[in-house]
Amino acid sequence: MKKLLLPLAAILLLALAVPAAFSEAELGIGLSPGQISGAPDPSNVDPIINFHVGWTWSILFLSWDSYAMPDYWVYTNTSYTDQWGGYHDGFNVPGFLNMFDIGVKIVLKPFVGFVEIGTNGLYLRGGENYGRVGVNARLGAGLKFGFWGINFSGTQVFNSTQDMSAAFHDAAHGNWSTLTDGMVPTLDLVIYF
């Protein structure tokens, strides 16, 4: 937990140190490529739609990204084997993978760059929420043209803050693969307010 709090505090201090040149909200919609390992069904490669809400204050960036995940993804990610070897069937319903992130966003018009980390939640169709979906780290860049822009980002989902911390530790020592392998790319169209 301390490992997570430290970067968050640093981001907040940075945001306070820079004059609040602007405060801006944003709404977006985007696409990620669909994927499933060993897909037997060609239609499984349908893209994943995501909705994006963000708020920038100075360089502080808060965002909520909601990915509409298909049934098979939810099923795979909610099925698990417990410590006694018992298999638990997952939920075979579609859901929203919600990512609540905090990070830093730098805008040098027309270029935009951002780095975020945050926690995940999975909403299941029918009203249930599923907690065990870990945390995420996101790296993104984009272009801003007045009131609209496009962002391209890569998101990595980790099982726990320990896994994420280990990935950052590896990256700091030159091994980027645990941080970047399997990153989910997303292309977003964003409107700024």
Next chain:
Amino acid sequence: MKMRKLLPLVLLALGALFLLTSCDAILDAIFPSNQAVVDVAIWKSDFSLDWSATYYTNHSSGRVTLYLTDVNDGSVTTAVGSWTGVDYTYVHYTFPFTKLMDHTYTLTAYYNSYSLGSQPPNTVFYDPSGAEMGTPPCSITMPYKNSGDSTGHSVNLYMYF
């Protein structure tokens, strides 16, 4: 002027509210409802070497080939997969089918065992309540709403070797 500044925030709040309150409607609009996930489970007791290879050494225990036949138009979808999960009783092979039509389907699974070679085909499958889907060869007519999933969006089907 104040109203003009407030408008984007109001729109933003409305957008967020829409997302929060219309989750199910949005998911229904995005995803088709005729989906099935077939879990082909290999029983440990009959294939103990396959199970132990998977459970203890993470080796591939064998291979499942699954044929999904559309009875209405005669088309066949072939799915080949390796194990996706293992527990104390079974090795699981999971096959999702995401765009089925309002048709009747049959399933035929073949298991090529790591230790015992090719096994006879299996045409028997069950829904989540444990009900066998008719007299073999079993069949299912989509959309199938008696799956225990109140949404009727997807159905889990189970086959056993």
